[in-house]
Amino acid sequence: MKTRHKKLALIGGALAILGIIAALVLNALNSNIALYISPTDVAAGKAPVGKPFRIGGLVKEDSVAREADGVTIRFVVTDTAKDITVNYKGILPDLFKEGKGVVAQGKMTEAGTFSASEVLAKHDENYMPPEAAKAVDDAQKAANKHVSPSSLSQPKASY
Amino acid sequence: MIPELGHFALILSALVALVLGTLPLIGAHTNRLAWVALARPAATAMALLVTFSFACLTQAFVANDFSVVYVAQHSNSLLPIQYRVAGVWGGHEGSLLLWILMLTWWAFLVAMLSRQLPEAMVARVLGTLGLVGFGFLLFILFTSNPFERLLPAAAEGRDLNPLLQDPGLVIHPPLLYMGYVGFSVAFAFAIAALLSGKLDAAWARWSRPWTMAAWIFLTLGIAMGSWWAYYELGWGGWWFWDPVENASFMPWLIGTALIHSLAVTEKRGSFKNWTVLLAIAAFSLSLLGTFLVRSGVLTSVHAFATDPRRGIFILIFLVAVIGSSLALFAARAPKVGLGGRFGLVSRESLLLTNNVLLVVACATVLLGTLYPLLIDALGVGKISVGPPYFNAVFVPVMTPILFLMGIGPFARWKEASIPEIAKAVKWALVVGILVAIALPLLYGQWFAMTALGLLLAAWIVATAILNFIERVQHTRAGRGFLAAALSQPRTFVGMHLAHIGIAVFVVGVTMVGSYQDEKDIKLAPGQSVDVAGYHFTFNGVKAVEGPNYVAAQGEFDLAVDGKFVRKMNPEKRTYHSSAMPMTEAAIDAGFLRDVYVSLGEPIDRDKPEGEWAVRVYYKPFVDWIWGGCILMSLGGLIAMLDRRYRVRARAAAPVSAGTQQA
Numbered sequence: 141m142k143t144r145h146k147k148l149a150l151i152g153g154a155l156a157i158l159g160i161i162a163a164l165v166l167n168a169l170n171s172n173i174a175l176y177i178s179p180t181d182v183a184a185g186k187a188p189v190g191k192p193f194r195i196g197g198l199v200k201e202d203s204v205a206r207e208a209d210g211v212t213i214r215f216v217v218t219d220t221a222k223d224i225t226v227n228y229k230g231i232l233p234d235l236f237k238e239g240k241g242v243v244a245q246g247k248m249t250e251a252g253t254f255s256a257s258e259v260l261a262k263h264d265e266n267y268m269p270p271e272a273a274k275a276v277d278d279a280q281k282a283a284n285k286h287v288s289p290s291s292l293s294q295p296k297a298s299y
Numbered sequence: 300m301i302p303e304l305g306h307f308a309l310i311l312s313a314l315v316a317l318v319l320g321t322l323p324l325i326g327a328h329t330n331r332l333a334w335v336a337l338a339r340p341a342a343t344a345m346a347l348l349v350t351f352s353f354a355c356l357t358q359a360f361v362a363n364d365f366s367v368v369y370v371a372q373h374s375n376s377l378l379p380i381q382y383r384v385a386g387v388w389g390g391h392e393g394s395l396l397l398w399i400l401m402l403t404w405w406a407f408l409v410a411m412l413s414r415q416l417p418e419a420m421v422a423r424v425l426g427t428l429g430l431v432g433f434g435f436l437l438f439i440l441f442t443s444n445p446f447e448r449l450l451p452a453a454a455e456g457r458d459l460n461p462l463l464q465d466p467g468l469v470i471h472p473p474l475l476y477m478g479y480v481g482f483s484v485a486f487a488f489a490i491a492a493l494l495s496g497k498l499d500a501a502w503a504r505w506s507r508p509w510t511m512a513a514w515i516f517l518t519l520g521i522a523m524g525s526w527w528a529y530y531e532l533g534w535g536g537w538w539f540w541d542p543v544e545n546a547s548f549m550p551w552l553i554g555t556a557l558i559h560s561l562a563v564t565e566k567r568g569s570f571k572n573w574t575v576l577l578a579i580a581a582f583s584l585s586l587l588g589t590f591l592v593r594s595g596v597l598t599s600v601h602a603f604a605t606d607p608r609r610g611i612f613i614l615i616f617l618v619a620v621i622g623s624s625l626a627l628f629a630a631r632a633p634k635v636g637l638g639g640r641f642g643l644v645s646r647e648s649l650l651l652t653n654n655v656l657l658v659v660a661c662a663t664v665l666l667g668t669l670y671p672l673l674i675d676a677l678g679v680g681k682i683s684v685g686p687p688y689f690n691a692v693f694v695p696v697m698t699p700i701l702f703l704m705g706i707g708p709f710a711r712w713k714e715a716s717i718p719e720i721a722k723a724v725k726w727a728l729v730v731g732i733l734v735a736i737a738l739p740l741l742y743g744q745w746f747a748m749t750a751l752g753l754l755l756a757a758w759i760v761a762t763a764i765l766n767f768i769e770r771v772q773h774t775r776a777g778r779g780f781l782a783a784a785l786s787q788p789r790t791f792v793g794m795h796l797a798h799i800g801i802a803v804f805v806v807g808v809t810m811v812g813s814y815q816d817e818k819d820i821k822l823a824p825g826q827s828v829d830v831a832g833y834h835f836t837f838n839g840v841k842a843v844e845g846p847n848y849v850a851a852q853g854e855f856d857l858a859v860d861g862k863f864v865r866k867m868n869p870e871k872r873t874y875h876s877s878a879m880p881m882t883e884a885a886i887d888a889g890f891l892r893d894v895y896v897s898l899g900e901p902i903d904r905d906k907p908e909g910e911w912a913v914r915v916y917y918k919p920f921v922d923w924i925w926g927g928c929i930l931m932s933l934g935g936l937i938a939m940l941d942r943r944y945r946v947r948a949r950a951a952a953p954v955s956a957g958t959q960q961a
Contacts, residue, residue, distance in 0.1 A: 150643060165692050
């Protein structure tokens with residue numbers, strides 16, 4: 141009898157702990173996921189208010205500007221259909237370039253611009269972030285342009 | 300011609316692997332000694348053929364043979380020789396070949412160092428490794444042939460990704476792969492145990508050093524990758540919860556659980572099924588990692604250009620390996636048995652808790668890694684799970700593990716007493732609390748999380764020392780303290796050293812997380828910036844030329860309290876072969892802190908001699924993170940070299956070769 145009680149106590153305790161952990165994990169997951177939203181969807185007002193999310197697209201040509209402090213940067217992310225202005229304070233990653241793909245995480249401001257806490261570019265010049273590629277693909281599909289969407293996510297052969 | 304030879308050797312090795320993966324296994328099952336005896340020579344032949352093939356690919360890189368597609372894509376005639384050699388594993392095909400090379404070397408080592416094992420066991424272990432090798436060889440031959448020719452040959456190669464042109468690349472992937480692939484040996488031992496239905500203390504004693512070896516390599520490989528990201532990516536972070544980092548961390552967590560559960564299986568004969576399951580899980584997670592990295596489903600530093608066929612192949616392989624080994628487990632586990640009983644409070648129950656928590660930690664990482672893929676696959680949208688999730692989950696799961704780490708070594712096997720343990724460790728708790736109160740105040744600000752981290756670290760170190768002293772006192776038998784201390788078993792010394800490594804790691808993570816300071820600022824030549832008492836004066840930027848790049852090299856004077864310390868020279872490099880810029884940070888490393896400068900961009904692109912955006916960091920105790928990992932590996936190495944794995948194994952050989960069973 142005694143060992144059976146011990147076993148029951150052990151199993152009960154383990155289940156209780158696992159339950160707590162599961163609750164903790166789901167709670168953490170729920171409050172820490174960031175949705176990807178394309179510039180078109182942001183323009184349509186589908187962006188969450190007051191919650192961080194991610195945008196993906198291309199850095200528009202000739203859109204990068206620096207403010208007087210030298211480290212606050214403003215640029216435009218586009219999915220070729222809609223544009224969104226992004227503000228970011230900090231050092232940009234090496235592969236951040238006009239005309240190239242980019243992903244940024246942050247929140248919408250009241251002025252309707254996107255305030256980025258993080259800007260991600262990828263580590264290979266020929267590599268397109270899939271989220272950026274998808275935003276552009278979707279926008280182009282919507283516009284019925286005859287550009288092969290997959291060509292954006294394929295690496296260039298340069299040899 | 301040489302690439303064709305390499306390709307041919309690879310095809311031959313696949314055939315050898317097929318022989319190795321079938322005949323010895325059948326032979327062991329049906330008692331055909333001639334087939335069993337095939338295992339060692341076949342494993343040796345497989346290793347030789349793959350090594351030859353790898354040498355052929357290396358030759359193509361060294362000789363700049365741009366008629367090979369893979370070389371043309373990943374090398375360049377201007378590339379320095381050490382990066383041409385390392386470039387062999389700078390892309391998908393070559394890194395896969397490196398993976399297979401490691402696998403065949405592990406198999407070869409098992410073949411060489413298993414003289415004391417029963418022949419049937421050796422046949423089963425090597426046969427399993429042969430099957431795994433066969434799967435990977437098929438994969439490389441059908442989807443990722445590194446020897447494919449390019450006609451006409453390219454005049455010049457496309458060059459290795461500049462990020463990878465670093466000593467880190469030379470070391471990081473081989474170490475990591477040795478770890479990943481090393482778990483295939485633990486896996487093969489587990490499969491062999493299931494096939495034979497024989498899982499005893501002797502089996503655990505054979506598996507332990509092999510598992511430990513894989514774990515050491517994996518620890519070093521992960522630490523190396525983290526250090527590389529820290530200094531090379533120029534972001535100053537040491538861990539990003541990048542999916543590929545997670546992919547290597549999951550087998551590490553399970554591997555850590557496995558080495559602890561193997562200890563119980565060896566000493567007490569308990570946890571048998573659990574140990575086997577962990578061995579299967581560790582290797583499956585290694586395969587899952589390969590799938591995640593190679594299939595292109597993830598966005599990551601490590602994602603190479605992808606081909607969907609590859610993802611499907613690995614997925615099928617993954618399902619086949621996990622499915623068949625779990626089916627085997629379900630069929631044979633009852634025969635293996637559960638092993639000895641133990642009390643509610645005992646060394647066993649504490650190690651069981653450790654195992655459960657490590658598995659839970661691994662499950663949370665798995666969830667955070669796969670959840671975005673699942674959401675994407677369901678077409679609900681695209682999401683990302685960021686570092687806050689992992690941090691929020693990891694602290695509460697790791698806290699009890701770190702606490703129990705201090706208690707475990709004091710607990711007796713089978714039945715331990717809580718008052719007895721409490722009496723033994725009370726001073727460690729006092730030390731921990733004092734450190735947790737005092738040290739953060741010394742750094743100016745007291746945070747609860749900082750105090751918790753330091754409390755746990757000090758607790759682990761103090762309990763390790765108390766436990767060591769207690770054991771030495773018990774085993775003195777009239778000798779001097781030092782003599783008794785030096786004659787402790789290596790597994791015991793190694794365990795405490797590895798645990799202290801964890802404590803050192805925790806100190807690093809805690810301190811850098813709590814007290815690091817960074818500034819992004821615009822500086823003109825002559826201007827300066829202060830971070831955490833360090834004074835940086837920018838002297839401007841000059842152009843310098845490297846072997847295959849040009850760089851803007853900044854010069855900073857670092858001063859503390861008005862006294863000049865050293866010059867620091869961060870660079871912004873542009874490689875000839877690609878328009879890709881690269882940041883090379885300048886780091887002044889120290890025991891208690893690093894200071895770190897990197898160049899952002901010139902404010903006016905046409906005037907690089909003018910103002911620059913600059914990032915400066917103060918990183919207290921950051922090197923303790925990697926120092927801790929090195930101590931863990933060192934502890935593992937010492938434990939692995941324990942005499943009983945050799946001496947007793949040899950003594951047991953004649954008996955266990957027969958029919959001994961626990």
